[in-house]
Structures are given as C-alpha cells and as structure tokens.
Amino acid sequence: MPTHRVHPQAQAEEVTPFSVAEEKPVNLNHEKGTSYRQCQTASKQLGFLCDDLTTCLPPSLLCNRQLDCNHGEDESTAYCGQMPSSLPQNLLFQCPNQKSWTYIDKVCDLRNDCGDCSDESDLQCPTCSGWRCNTVFFADCDCIPKERCKDGIQDCADWSDENTCA
DSSP: OOSSOSOTTSOSOOOOOOTTOOOOOEEOOSTTOOEEEEEEOTTSOEEEEOTTSSOEEOGGGTTSSSOOSTTOGGGOHHHHTTTTTTSOGGGEEEOTTSSOEEEGGGTTSSSOSSSSSGGGSTTTOSSOSSEESOBSSGGGTTEEOGGGTTSSSOOBTTSHHHHTOO
8 A cells, every 4th residue: 555645647746644633524426325525635635535534646546546545535436437427526527528637636747637727726726826818739738737838839929938937
C-alpha cells in the first residue's frame, strides 16, 4: 500500500490526516444508502475520510484503481459502481455540458478537464497561479504555468509569456 497518498498525475502534495476528523455523513441517495465521512485535506479542500478515521484522501483518489484506504473503501462498488452518480456529489464538479465531470480537486489545476475550460474559468479560478493570457493552445484555457514563461515557446497569443511574464 502506498504511503504517499497523491495520484501520480496530481500536484505533488502530501496528504496529511485531518487531526480532528469530524464525521459528517452524507447520504448519496442510492440503493444501499451509503454515506461517507468528509474531511479536510492538507490543502484545505474537501476530502474523503477513510474508515481508519485518520486518512483523508483528495477526491481524485476515489475510484482510481489503487487502494489508498487501508480497508479499500475508496475503491468499493458502493462508490465506484456507477460513476459518477455513485460518488459523493459534493466531491465532483459537473461540467456545463452535463456529460462531463471532474473531481473538485482537479478544478483550477491548469488543465482543461471539461473540454470547454469551465473548470479553469475566471468564475471558478479568480486567481491564476501562473500567467493569465489568451492562450494559443486550447488545453491551457487562460492560465499557463509560470514555468512556461520565457521558455522560447509561444503560449500566449500576444507573446506576453515570452515578453512580460515574470
């Protein structure tokens, strides 16, 4: 079982247990009446509390085909059986097209998960952790990582990533 509880494609952030785990059952409104416990991850986002009551997982670790909770509840059919409807809805971001979704910890991660940039829009992400501009690559939406500033490759339509980005 991995000790580092971060999805390989997620930002490299260690998830620490929520020291004062507050149990907040949420009814998922499906056949088995399954509920889950909410917790707060190290990055202060809503998470999934494992049965050990100390491990708090970022939502994107649910149903990723890796056992991140000691008892495997993060991969149980109760949550992973009919995705996304079987998942706790407050751990999901529903894209405006109503066909796509992503986990809430994937919103504002500089990746266009919805395909229309709605998960990376100014409305969802008022602060850009990189450089905000009209990008030439649709996958970037309107915010590029700072590492791509002054790298000799045009990312912004006005070349601001090469000329003025700091």
